Amino acid sequence: MSQTAVAYRPAQIWLHWSVVIGVIVQIGFHDPIVAVVDAREAGQAPTASDVSLAWVHVGVGSLILLAVLARLYLRWRHGTPGHAPGTSVLQARSATLMHAVLYGLLLAMVVTGMLTWTGIAPLGGLHFAINVALFFSALVHAAAAIFNQVVRKDGTLARMVPLLRR
Ligand code: HEM
Ligand code: HEM
Numbered sequence: 087m088s089q090t091a092v093a094y095r096p097a098q099i100w101l102h103w104s105v106v107i108g109v110i111v112q113i114g115f116h117d118p119i120v121a122v123v124d125a126r127e128a129g130q131a132p133t134a135s136d137v138s139l140a141w142v143h144v145g146v147g148s149l150i151l152l153a154v155l156a157r158l159y160l161r162w163r164h165g166t167p168g169h170a171p172g173t174s175v176l177q178a179r180s181a182t183l184m185h186a187v188l189y190g191l192l193l194a195m196v197v198t199g200m201l202t203w204t205g206i207a208p209l210g211g212l213h214f215a216i217n218v219a220l221f222f223s224a225l226v227h228a229a230a231a232i233f234n235q236v237v238r239k240d241g242t243l244a245r246m247v248p249l250l251r252r
Contacts, residue, residue: 094166101160108147118136118140119136119139123210147196150192154189198212198213
């Protein structure tokens with residue numbers, strides 16, 4: 087992986103925001119899949135509508151997996167712009183660590199979700215706990231990007247929002 091790119095590529099930016107939308111859909115839309123897993127565990131038949139809607143959660147989750155893999159490939163192939171000028175070593179390390187944590191949590195969501203859905207391992211509780219960690223990590227990450235853009239005025243947010251570029 088190189089750090090030599092001048093800016094994120096349009097594909098990296100589109101994939102970033104597609105994953106954000108996907109995660110919001112997943113967090114807001116999970117009742118049917120929970121109902122299906124609960125019914126299975128209770129030895130009952132889930133309703134047909136819950137089963138159909140559960141596949142939406144599985145489908146969106148699978149698209150998130152493809153998007154994350156594509157992002158990791160683009161990072162490896164084309165690199166990232168590195169940190170904004172004036173970023174301290176501590177802040178740069180925290181940002182790099184946070185990005186790795188976010189990628190790790192996204193992949194862990196997919197793996198625990200798939201293992202639970204296929205019945206290989208009942209990891210619904212872990213899936214939920216990782217989801218909480220992802221939610222708060224993303225919140226801190228977004229707050230840091232907005233802080234850097236608005237207070238430090240170093241253009242961090244503009245890297246992912248080209249409309250903010252002057
Ligand atoms: C980043 C991607 C994902 C997010 C943010 C997400 C989020 C969630 C949330 C918030 C729940 C409700 C947990 C609860 O209330 O107990 C849930 C449940 C579930 N999700 Fe996901 N999910 C994602 C990906 C996936 C994928 C890819 C699959 C499977 C292919 C999947 C399968 C499941 C299953 C089976 C449940 C029910 C777990 C249970 O009740 O034991 N999820 N998901
Ligand atoms: C589910 C929510 C989110 C996830 C999982 C996520 C994940 C990530 C990851 C993994 C990166 C590193 C990209 C790379 O270098 O390959 C990144 C970069 C970035 N994200 Fe997010 N993000 C989320 C939400 C947000 C939000 C809401 C904002 C803005 C308010 C935001 C702003 C940014 C910015 C500006 C960068 C570039 C940072 C830099 O180059 O130093 N992200 N995001």
